[in-house]
Amino acid sequence: MKLAVCAKGEGLSAQVDERFGRCIFFVIVDTENEESVVSIRNSNADAAGGAGPQAAQLLAGVGADAVALGNVGPNAAEALKTAKIEVFTGIVGTVANVVQQFREGKLVLLTEATVPSHAGMKNRRGGKG
């Protein structure tokens, strides 16, 4: 299974990033074959709005089956569901730690959003339209 982990950097040793739509990298690991690791920069991390669904689109495009994240908003949660990507939360430490936790069944399967809309935006004042 292809698991995408939200991370602050590239590769297995990168620290995880709590945010989904605005994480810096997605590190995509084949959980059956840990040799296969691909890091993709999240091109929408700085988007004015709609970063979450765009991130879901990116993951759907690379064929991820699941994503491990800290927090996810309602639009992103719905987009991930539509793309049939499973959502796991409870990540700590490095990408390698998360993959380990996943194998041991220690991550929590999510079925809905953990935070309200736009929670990952740095500047939440104004900016409409």
Next chain:
Amino acid sequence: MKLLIASGKGGTGKTTVAVNLALAMAEKKIQLLDCDVEEPNAHLFLNPEYSSEVEIGIPVPSVDYSKCNFCGRCAEVCMFNALAVLKDQVMVLRELCHGCGSCAYLCPQKAIHEIECPIGQVEAGKAYQLDFIHGRLNPGEAMSPPLINAVKKAAAVDRITIIDAPPGTSCPVVSAAAGCDYCLLVTEPTPFGLNDLDLAYQMVLKLGTPAGVLINRCDIGDCAVEDYCNNNGLPLLYKIPWDMDLARLYARGEPVVLHIPVWKDRFREIFFHIQAARKVAMRR
């Protein structure tokens, strides 16, 4: 003349100034547009009689799945991240869509058609001798610029137009400011007032609209706003002191110029200052 009355935030007396200016000059064929469509309040002072109400909507994409091949082109061309192509579905994020039509136009399969989605109403009517137009954005609706544009489109072109801008410095104000030939920035002589004035001034500079400043309740704070105007070559057109009558009538929702003649004279004076400043700016 198209005059925008703006301020970096709400609560500076922007609407009071717009309403009283318009009423003080009413014999000159004036129309007042309230472009603060999220929280219109000029009508509260004017009790207009409306003669028309028009529903405004924006065209939002709808995907025909018998034609779509999920190529992803629509999401690529949308500048507002309002579309996400997810395996076998195209998700439309209604609250991000600006109704620009690019996706429908550029879809290679012609799989997108547009459905009109209501965002609010434009109401037009008369108040005293003024032509009055405002917009009401539907509750929960985030996309105000198309409604602001509709308010402006409903206005006649052959008369003096005074526009009460939405507060802030983002998209809605920029929509309200488009096509205006002068901007009156209403502020207060406080640190907050200064901060907001600076943001608002940076915005009009970017838009290239000449601007002047009116300081409201000019005796409540410090002189930092005046210094700011001087240092930036920003004309300070008028200072309105705190005034018991003004505050009392404001609280009752009544325009001061209709009740106290000296205020009518003052607002006429403000108007002439604006006209003069605009002429100077146009000569540059």
